[in-house]
Amino acid sequence: MANHFKKTSSAISCSVCPVRQLSMYQAIPDSQLDIVQQYRAEQRSLPAKTHLYHQGDKHTNTYTLFSGWVMLYKTLSNGGRQVLRYALPGDFLSFQPDMTGPMTHSAQTLTDSTLCVFPRQNLLEMFHKHPELAVQIAWITARDMTLGHEYLVNVGRKNARERLAFLFLELFHRMRMHVPELGNTMPFPMTQEDIADTVGLTLVHVNRTLRSLRQEGLVKLAHHSLTILDYPALSELAGYNAENLVNQPLL
Amino acid sequence: MANHFKKTSSAISCSVCPVRQLSMYQAIPDSQLDIVQQYRAEQRSLPAKTHLYHQGDKHTNTYTLFSGWVMLYKTLSNGGRQVLRYALPGDFLSFQPDMTGPMTHSAQTLTDSTLCVFPRQNLLEMFHKHPELAVQIAWITARDMTLGHEYLVNVGRKNARERLAFLFLELFHRMRMHVPELGNTMPFPMTQEDIADTVGLTLVHVNRTLRSLRQEGLVKLAHHSLTILDYPALSELAGYNAENLVNQPLL
DNA sequence: ACTCAGGATTAACTTAAGTTAATGTCACAT
DNA sequence: ATGTGACATTAACTTAAGTTAATCCTGAGT
Numbered sequence: 240m241a242n243h244f245k246k247t248s249s250a251i252s253c254s255v256c257p258v259r260q261l262s263m264y265q266a267i268p269d270s271q272l273d274i275v276q277q278y279r280a281e282q283r284s285l286p287a288k289t290h291l292y293h294q295g296d297k298h299t300n301t302y303t304l305f306s307g308w309v310m311l312y313k314t315l316s317n318g319g320r321q322v323l324r325y326a327l328p329g330d331f332l333s334f335q336p337d338m339t340g341p342m343t344h345s346a347q348t349l350t351d352s353t354l355c356v357f358p359r360q361n362l363l364e365m366f367h368k369h370p371e372l373a374v375q376i377a378w379i380t381a382r383d384m385t386l387g388h389e390y391l392v393n394v395g396r397k398n399a400r401e402r403l404a405f406l407f408l409e410l411f412h413r414m415r416m417h418v419p420e421l422g423n424t425m426p427f428p429m430t431q432e433d434i435a436d437t438v439g440l441t442l443v444h445v446n447r448t449l450r451s452l453r454q455e456g457l458v459k460l461a462h463h464s465l466t467i468l469d470y471p472a473l474s475e476l477a478g479y480n481a482e483n484l485v486n487q488p489l490l
Numbered sequence: 491m492a493n494h495f496k497k498t499s500s501a502i503s504c505s506v507c508p509v510r511q512l513s514m515y516q517a518i519p520d521s522q523l524d525i526v527q528q529y530r531a532e533q534r535s536l537p538a539k540t541h542l543y544h545q546g547d548k549h550t551n552t553y554t555l556f557s558g559w560v561m562l563y564k565t566l567s568n569g570g571r572q573v574l575r576y577a578l579p580g581d582f583l584s585f586q587p588d589m590t591g592p593m594t595h596s597a598q599t600l601t602d603s604t605l606c607v608f609p610r611q612n613l614l615e616m617f618h619k620h621p622e623l624a625v626q627i628a629w630i631t632a633r634d635m636t637l638g639h640e641y642l643v644n645v646g647r648k649n650a651r652e653r654l655a656f657l658f659l660e661l662f663h664r665m666r667m668h669v670p671e672l673g674n675t676m677p678f679p680m681t682q683e684d685i686a687d688t689v690g691l692t693l694v695h696v697n698r699t700l701r702s703l704r705q706e707g708l709v710k711l712a713h714h715s716l717t718i719l720d721y722p723a724l725s726e727l728a729g730y731n732a733e734n735l736v737n738q739p740l741l
Numbered sequence: 742a743c744t745c746a747g748g749a750t751t752a753a754c755t756t757a758a759g760t761t762a763a764t765g766t767c768a769c770a771t
Numbered sequence: 772a773t774g775t776g777a778c779a780t781t782a783a784c785t786t787a788a789g790t791t792a793a794t795c796c797t798g799a800g801t
Contacts, residue, residue, distance in 0.1 A: 313639060316729040319647040323639050336633040343636055370621030377628035382587040384635035385594055387642060388564060388574050394646040395690030396570040399788075430748065439646030444788055446750060461749095462797090478567040650758075681778065695758055697780060712779095713767090743801085750795070757789080765780070771773085 250282035251305070261329025261417065262303050266375040274368070278361040284353045287428075291346040291354070292333060298342050299359050302332040307352025308428050312436065313344045322437035324386060325349075325429070327413055331379055349428040394439040397478070399448040402438035404477035407458060411467055427465035501533035502556070512580025512668065513554050517626040525619070529612040535604045538679075542597040542605070543584060549593050550610050553583040558603025559679050563687065564595045573688035575637060576600075576680070578664055582630055600679040645690040648729070650699040653689035655728035658709060662718055678716035 253276040259265060267275055282305065285291065292298045294314050309326040323344055326332055335343055338359055357365075366373040386409075393405045414425045431449070435442045452458050457473050459466040467473060474480075504527040510516060518526055533556065536542065543549045545565050560577040574595055577583055586594055589610055608616075617624040637660075644656045665676045682700070686693045703709050708724050710717040718724060725731075 313643050315643065315647055321643040321646045323642065334628075334632055336629055336636055344639065366621070366625050370617070370624055373621060373624035373628055374617050377585075377624055377631055378587055380628055380631040380635055381585055384631055384638055385587055387635055387638040388595065391574065391638060391642050391645060392564050392566065392572040394642060395572045396566055396687075431750095432748080436647075441789055442749090443751090443790080447788090450750080682780095683778080692759055693779090694760080694781090698758090701780080745798105745800085747798095748796080751793085753791090755788105755790070757787095758785105759787080760785070761783090763781085766778080768775105768777090770775085 252276065253279070256305075258303075258305060258329045258417075261327075263331055263372060263375045263379055264303070266371045267369065271369075275365075278357055278365050280356045280358050280361070282353060282355050285348050285351070287348055287350050287352075289348050291348065292342050294343065294345045295341045297340075298333060301334060301357045301359055301362055302354040303357065304328050304330045304332060305353040305355055308349040308426075309352060310347050310349050310429065310433065311344050312347070320436045321439070322433060323390070324383065325410065325437075327417055329417070331376070334376065334380065349433075350426075390437075399438075399440055399444055400452065401476050401478065402440065403434070403445070403448055403452060404457070404473045405479055406434065406438055407465060407467065408473055408477050408479045411465070423468070423470075424464060424466040427460060427463050503527065504530070507556075509556060509580040509668075512578075514582055514623060514626045514630055515554070517622045518620065522620075526616075529608055529616050531607045531609050531612070533604060533606050536599050536602070538599055538601050538603075540599050542599065543593050545594065545596045546592045548591075549584060552585060552608045552610055552613055553605040554608065555579050555581045555583060556604040556606055559600040559677075560603060561598050561600050561680065561684065562595050563598070571687045572690070573684060574641070575634065576661065576688075578668055580668070582627070585627065585631065600684075601677075641688075650689075650691055650695055651703065652727050652729065653691065654685070654696070654699055654703060655708070655724045656730055657685065657689055658716060658718065659724055659728050659730045662716070674719070674721075675715055675717040678711060678714050 253259065253264065253272045254269065256262075256264075259272075264272070264275055280300070285307075287307075291302065291309065292300075304326050306328050309330075309332065310322055311324045311326060311332070312320050312322045314320055326346075332346055332354075333342065337343075366376075389405070389409065393402050397405065410427070411425060415421050418425075429437075431445050432442045435445045438445070440448070449458075449460060453460070455469075455472075457469045457476075459468060504510065504515065504523045505520065507513075507515075510523075515523070515526055531551070536558075542553065542560065543551075555577050557579050560581075560583065562574045562577060562583070564572050564574060566572070577597075583597055583605070584593065588594075617627075640656070640660065644653050648656065661678070662676060666672050669676075680688075682696050683693045686696045689696070691699070700709075700711060704711070706720075706723075708720045708727075710719060
């Protein structure tokens with residue numbers, strides 16, 4: 240199989256990085272960014288639908304997503320798949336408790352994406368030199384865990400309509416943090432099968448439920464673009480409150 | 491309502507703490523444990539079925555569970571409940587991304603329990619003086635997140651029998667880390683309703699499924715005691731492999 | 742313009758899990 | 772010993788979601 244990885248010829252300097260404030264490196268003052276950049280091995284571009292790593296792989300890199308969408312998921316022994324989270328720019332990927340063991344999940348790009356690569360080895364050294372980064376990672380991981388908890392509630396205790404409403408609003412809100420000027424329409428690169436594997440339903444039932452939401456004028460979803468038509472109704476359905484998605488630094 | 495909190499008259503010193511190696515303080519050398527102890531506000535004992543904090547509360551403490559079982563759960567607007575995790579001795583509680591905001595979940599003791607109380611304020615100071623603790627927290631949080639992911643897969647992509655099998659093995663393995671000499675029987679303080687709210691089923695269906703597992707001789711569950719009768723079969727059912735539950739320090 | 746393939750849509754039918762409601766059991770208090 | 776309440780157990784019935792399988796789009800490549 241061909242190696243899809245491509246080093247970006249014109250890697251962007253950390254000092255002018257447009258997504259830094261969304262990433263763990265918001266904790267590092269401008270004056271020390273050159274140090275961070277020394278730990279960055281490279282910037283790497285991948286086309287849509289390629290894997291960054293597979294569940295079970297030994298993997299020695301850590302990533303900060305620079306642009307694009309990445310889907311994190313787990314595979315079951317019976318062939319099933321459960322999506323854990325969608326990563327947006329600034330998100331930190333491939334951190335897990337057993338840093339030397341096999342990956343507990345897979346990561347696949349949904350769109351063309353660019354990532355900054357930080358070898359695990361460097362991470363530990365960085366923590367040592369910049370303890371505030373360790374705190375930052377703890378904070379980011381706690382945030383991701385909290386989101387995971389919301390997903391768990393979603394799948395464990397809600398019906399199909401509520402699950403979809405929640406997913407849409409969760410992505411909509413996170414997207415708005417990245418693009419504050421966003422209107423009611425956002426890119427939505429996943430397929431209905433991806434959605435099904437996120438909310439714990441089948442593709443067919445997702446389609447059915449989507450139809451009902453569409454007919455009631457709550458959302459429009461087509462051609463990888465999602466439009467929120469009736470925010471209050473969706474929000475009510477989802478049992479969602481935006482405050483759940485914190486994005487403030489810890490300190 | 492009466493205040494159930496009770497300061498333990500004979501608080502145990504950190505230096506002789508039997509659960510330290512299971513907690514974040516495994517990262518602190520013996521010689522510096524007195525410092526940790528200075529950050530500990532108190533040791534507190536609670537009877538079974540009392541809340542440590544409620545979802546929505548402002549809460550300024552952080553805890554390390556010293557003994558007993560604590561259930562963490564979220565409440566839905568429709569009255570539903572989703573259990574997020576069961577805490578065992580050594581576990582770190584009430585850490586969340588928004589340290590000053592309302593709690594995102596509730597915590598309730600299942601058995602009589604004792605906790606070591608560390609005010610949030612002290613935490614930040616501790617991180618400052620012992621950066622390795624921040625790394626440790628990042629590691630612990632990542633571990634909890636990974637467990638959360640397993641729960642998500644369980645609820646999102648498995649049938650009733652598989653979900654129960656998984657829950658039993660997960661708790662069995664974690665219990666064994668605490669009590670290596672454990673046989674096939676372990677304490678199991680939760681009710682069938684708790685189980686239902688953990689695996690995303692109804693109480694009635696949990697009971698039905700439990701009967702089928704019992705009739706096939708896979709487990710025995712009665713009087714708050716669980717016996718694993720056919721480990722291989724359960725393990726096969728659950729799609730579980732013990733390696734998922736890492737418990738090694740990060741550094 | 743034409744083909745192909747990955748998605749999206751639907752309908753018909755099945756089933757796992759939910760609901761309701763009654764009864765049983767056991768620990769504990771009086 | 773008796774009553775009370777929290778849990779556990781079952782059965783009968785309902786329903787939300789799963790399964791199977793056909794058809795339809797639509798955008799990319801020739």
